[in-house]
Amino acid sequence: MEKDYEIYEVFSQKEPTGKYESQFSLLAPSPEIALAMAQENFLRREDPPANLFVVNRRHIHFISPEARVALRRMDNKAYRMPGYYGRVLKKWHELKARRGIGDRLLKVEEDG
Amino acid sequence: MSIFDLPAVREDPEQVEAFLARIDRGEKIEADDWMPMDYRLQLVKLIAMHGISEIMGAFPEKEWVPRAPTLRRRLSLMAKVQDEMGHGQLLLRVAEDLIRPFGKTREDILNDLYAGRLKFHNVFHMPAPTWADAALIGWLVDGAAIITQKMLVQGSYAPYVRALRRIIMEERFHAFHGEDMSQALGDGTPEQRKMLQEALNRWWDALLMFFGPPEEEQMPSNQLKNLRYRIRTKTNEELRQEFLSKYVPQIWALGLTVPDETLRFDEATGRWVYRHPDYSYLRNVIGRNRGPRSEARLHLRRSAFEHNRWVREALLARQAVQKEAAIV
Numbered sequence: 001m002e003k004d005y006e007i008y009e010v011f012s013q014k015e016p017t018g019k020y021e022s023q024f025s026l027l028a029p030s031p032e033i034a035l036a037m038a039q040e041n042f043l044r045r046e047d048p049p050a051n052l053f054v055v056n057r058r059h060i061h062f063i064s065p066e067a068r069v070a071l072r073r074m075d076n077k078a079y080r081m082p083g084y085y086g087r088v089l090k091k092w093h094e095l096k097a098r099r100g101i102g103d104r105l106l107k108v109e110e111d112g
Numbered sequence: 113m114s115i116f117d118l119p120a121v122r123e124d125p126e127q128v129e130a131f132l133a134r135i136d137r138g139e140k141i142e143a144d145d146w147m148p149m150d151y152r153l154q155l156v157k158l159i160a161m162h163g164i165s166e167i168m169g170a171f172p173e174k175e176w177v178p179r180a181p182t183l184r185r186r187l188s189l190m191a192k193v194q195d196e197m198g199h200g201q202l203l204l205r206v207a208e209d210l211i212r213p214f215g216k217t218r219e220d221i222l223n224d225l226y227a228g229r230l231k232f233h234n235v236f237h238m239p240a241p242t243w244a245d246a247a248l249i250g251w252l253v254d255g256a257a258i259i260t261q262k263m264l265v266q267g268s269y270a271p272y273v274r275a276l277r278r279i280i281m282e283e284r285f286h287a288f289h290g291e292d293m294s295q296a297l298g299d300g301t302p303e304q305r306k307m308l309q310e311a312l313n314r315w316w317d318a319l320l321m322f323f324g325p326p327e328e329e330q331m332p333s334n335q336l337k338n339l340r341y342r343i344r345t346k347t348n349e350e351l352r353q354e355f356l357s358k359y360v361p362q363i364w365a366l367g368l369t370v371p372d373e374t375l376r377f378d379e380a381t382g383r384w385v386y387r388h389p390d391y392s393y394l395r396n397v398i399g400r401n402r403g404p405r406s407e408a409r410l411h412l413r414r415s416a417f418e419h420n421r422w423v424r425e426a427l428l429a430r431q432a433v434q435k436e437a438a439i440v
């Protein structure tokens with residue numbers, strides 16, 4: 001028999017459309033008790049969460065410390081960012097003016 | 113099986129160097145990262161003591177829950193005591209993950225406490241005979257803890273930092289809670305004011321000792337290690353000076369007198385000059401669990417542990433049965 005309880009990682013959601021947030025971990029003899037303890041341990045004064053769940057840590061696959069180092073990304077991904085394409089907006093304004101197309105007809109929207 | 117008996121291992125000096133370089137770069141260490149056994153041991157010592165102190169610290173205050181003067185005060189105090197138990201749980205989780213690779217668990221931490229191998233903070237060995245003591249604990253003991261924790265949260269071990277962030281958030285409530293109780297007494301009837309002054313007289317030395325002996329020319333090796341590993345970033349004396357800077361003016365604002373006629377702020381050095389308490393008391397009395405309330409509180413903790421043993425075992429047995437059923 002195990003000497004101690006199992007480790008559960010606790011997650012909650014603020015709103016139904018929100019992301020899963022890690023709260024912390026706790027020791028519990030079963031998932032049911034882990035859930036009850038999670039409310040008591042981590043959510044006793046916060047606004048009530050939209051959802052709450054626990055995962056036995058044995059079922060989580062963590063990336064290894066060695067692989068974690070490789071997560072660091074080189075600074076060469078600007079082309080994945082919208083700011084890289086700022087020239088597009090300028091170009092639309094230029095094209096509009098050249099062809100005499102009014103603002104009512106062609107709206108140049110900053111956020112794409 | 114003490115939590116402090118970690119296996120002696122031969123470590124690759126280059127790996128240790130690389131680890132220290134990570135610390136120097138300000139990187140944070142995760143539970144599953146490689147770390148020198150010595151770093152692990154320093155963390156276990158600090159975090160197990162911190163965690164167990166939160167739990168032992170709930171006792172002096174819990175004594176006042178049924179005797180709180182009003183329902184409102186009782187609700188606040190109960191919430192605060194519950195927070196402290198919660199802090200204990202967070203910190204024990206962090207300590208457990210550090211000793212788990214060696215087959216040690218929470219039960220080993222508690223057994224070390226009962227056997228006197230694991231200490232708890234000096235302030236929680238002291239009696240809290242009046243309601244003013246409860247107020248003063250909330251105000252100044254929590255105040256001292258907050259100053260220490262704000263330093264520790266800068267440390268290098270990520271899981272401890274995550275726990276501390278949560279704790280510090282809750283401590284903001286504790287600080288106001290304690291100040292509110294103390295203001296009510298300090299600004300109250302002559303009798304209430306006298307009660308608060310007497311509590312301050314009782315607690316002053318213990319509060320100064322909370323930060324540990326001042327570092328003289330030679331810093332103790334434990335301290336040096338923790339600074340090297342960035343487990344802590346300030347010395348005992350620096351923390352005590354911060355405490356004095358924050359709380360002596362508050363004490364004065366309440367019209368109270370610090371029981372030390374030599375206490376003054378030295379403008380030239382920017383430091384507080386004060387009378388040191390007898391630090392040998394920490395080692396010889398508190399360190400041996402011979403403080404005024406050491407035995408009684410340990411007894412309370414141990415008997416709760418023993419009385420609830422059957423519940424823990426029943427729940428574990430139920431889990432074992434379910435697991436077996438799942439295998440079949």
Ligand SMILES: [Fe+2]
Pocket residue numbers: 166195196199279
């Ligand atoms: Fe606390």
Ligand SMILES: [Fe+2]
Pocket residue numbers: 196254257283286
């Ligand atoms: Fe606190």
